[in-house]
Every structure is written in C-alpha cells, then in structure tokens.
Amino acid sequence: MSSDELLNEKTLKKLDRKLQDIISRTGIEKKTLDEVFDKYTLLTIEKFISDKIFDIVDFPISTGKEGNIFRGVKNNKEFVAIKIYRISTSTFKHIQDYILGDPRFKTIRKTRKDIVFAWAQKEFKNLQRLKKIGVRAPKPIDYRNNVLVMEYIGTKTKPAPLLKDVTLIDPKKIFEEIIDFISKMYKEAELVHGDISAFNVLIHKNKPYIIDLGQGILTEHPNALDFLKRDINNIVRYFKKYNIQADENKIYKKIVNNN
Numbered sequence: 710m711s712s713d714e715l716l717n718e719k720t721l722k723k724l725d726r727k728l729q730d731i732i733s734r735t736g737i738e739k740k741t742l743d744e745v746f747d748k749y750t751l752l753t754i755e756k757f758i759s760d761k762i763f764d765i766v767d768f769p770i771s772t773g774k775e776g777n778i779f780r781g782v783k784n785n786k787e788f789v790a791i792k793i794y795r796i797s798t799s800t801f802k803h804i805q806d807y808i809l810g811d812p813r814f815k816t817i818r819k820t821r822k823d824i825v826f827a828w829a830q831k832e833f834k835n836l837q838r839l840k841k842i843g844v845r846a847p848k849p850i851d852y853r854n855n856v857l858v859m860e861y862i863g864t865k866t867k868p869a870p871l872l873k874d875v876t877l878i879d880p881k882k883i884f885e886e887i888i889d890f891i892s893k894m895y896k897e898a899e900l901v902h903g904d905i906s907a908f909n910v911l912i913h914k915n916k917p918y919i920i921d922l923g924q925g926i927l928t929e930h931p932n933a934l935d936f937l938k939r940d941i942n943n944i945v946r947y948f949k950k951y952n953i954q955a956d957e958n959k960i961y962k963k964i965v966n967n968n
Contacts, residue, residue, distance in 0.1 A: 745795055763781035763789050795825075833857055901926050903925055905940040
C-alpha cells in the first residue's frame with residue numbers, strides 16, 4: 710500500500726467515526742448516510758476540512774431526490790450549509806433539459822459522475838449570479854466535485870422553513886418580492902430558475918430566499934421561456950391560497966418585454 714493510499718484509509722476511518730457521531734446525535738438512518746457519504750465524497754469533505762472551509766459536519770437539514778444538505782460548523786462557530794449530490798443513487802431523470810442545453814457545459818462527458826459534478830458547479834455559478842444582482846439566496850462559498858458549500862439560512866437551533874410550511878404575515882409583500890426576484894434573475898442575471906415553487910423558497914425573518922439553483926438555466930437556453938412561464942405559474946397558483954389574484958400572462962410579458 711502506498712503512502713497516499715494509507716493516508717486515504719486513515720482519513721476515511723476518521724471521517725467514518727465522525728459520521729457515526731452524526732448517527733448517534735440525530736437518529737438519521739445509516740443507510741442514508743452510506744448512500745450519501747461514499748468514499749469519493751468522504752475524501753472531498755476531508756479536503757474541505759483541511760482547507761478550513763468548515764470543521765464539523767453537524768446535522769442533516771434536508772433530503773432531496775438528487776442530494777442531501779447538512780449543516781457544517783466552523784471553528785469560529787459560524788454555520789455553513791453543505792449540499793452533497795449523491796453520485797450513486799441520484800435520480801436525474803430530466804438532467805438533459807437543464808445541463809445539455811446550457812452553453813457553459815457543452816464539453817461535459819455524459820457519465821453519471823461527470824453530470825453530478827457539473828450540476829454542483831452549475832448551482833455554484835448560478836448562486837454567484839444571484840449574489841451579484843442582489844437577489845436573496847444562500848451566498849456561495851466553495852464547491853468541489855459533488856459537494857457545494859454555501860451560506861446557512863436559519864437560526865442556531867433550526868434551519869429556515871420552506872415557504873410551503875409557513876403561514877405568512879404579509880403574503881402580498883412576499884409574493885411581490887418573489888416575482889421581482891424572478892424578473893431580476895431574467896433581466897439582470899440572464900437566468901431562469903426553472904423549478905421555483907413553495908418547495909424551494911425559504912422564509913427567514915419574514916423574507917424570502919431562493920434555493921435549489923442547480924437546475925437554473927441561462928436565458929439563451931432553448932427551453933428558457935417555457936421554464937419562465939412555469940415559474941410564474943407556480944408562484945401565482947400558490948399565492949391564490951392567500952386570495953392574491955395576479956395575471957400570470959401579464960407578469961410574463963412585463964418580464965420578457967422589459968416594460
């Protein structure tokens with residue numbers, strides 16, 4: 710066994726002990742951890758730890774079809790969100806709609822691992838665009854392979870809830886902010902979220918934050934306008950529960966025609 714292999718084995722054993730601690734503290738199923746933390750991912754996380762991006766993987770925040778999000782803790786007690794896209798069990802059924810039409814990823818190979826890596830990079834780049842134009846979303850910190858590190862949105866005791874799980878104090882204000890975010894993304898960042906809904910908007914301190922930007926596409930993507938219409942429809946339809954009536958066609962035309 711080479712010195713590098715020996716180092717990797719020691720690293721993996723050390724990380725495995727940390728993961729066992731997560732199991733004991735949170736009750737998360739070991740099967741879930743085994744699916745998320747394969748050998749490749751463990752080594753990627755160890756690289757983040759050695760680079761002081763974070764020091765501890767704390768507890769799970771959410772589980773999705775493509776990946777899981779954990780809270781991380783830095784030495785100064787600052788929190789980060791660690792998004793891990795599963796390499797072996799991801800269900801990227803419609804990945805081609807979002808990746809292969811994106812000019813930023815023309816040269817990627819079509820293996821599962823390459824697509825997962827591109828997806829993490831894509832979300833990082835999309836979050837950078839939102840940060841630049843001032844649309845509220847987790848600030849991107851770093852990415853490597855299938856792991857994305859970003860700002861943690863929430864309190865010391867729990868992450869911010871999803872829009873779908875909150876009874877809004879001022880729903881009209883939140884609705885208008887989200888529509889404004891969709892408009893700014895299209896006009897200023899040349900980006901369409903592609904799947905915005907009450908399932909990927911966080912509410913923190915009575916303010917909306919857009920999340921799950923992995924599927925976000927550039928406006929030059931052939932499906933951009935269809936996805937924009939769908940985003941508007943999702944939000945207009947959801948806020949009808951608060952008796953907010955809006956003309957989605959009018960909103961769409963205003964965004965696209967820039968008037």
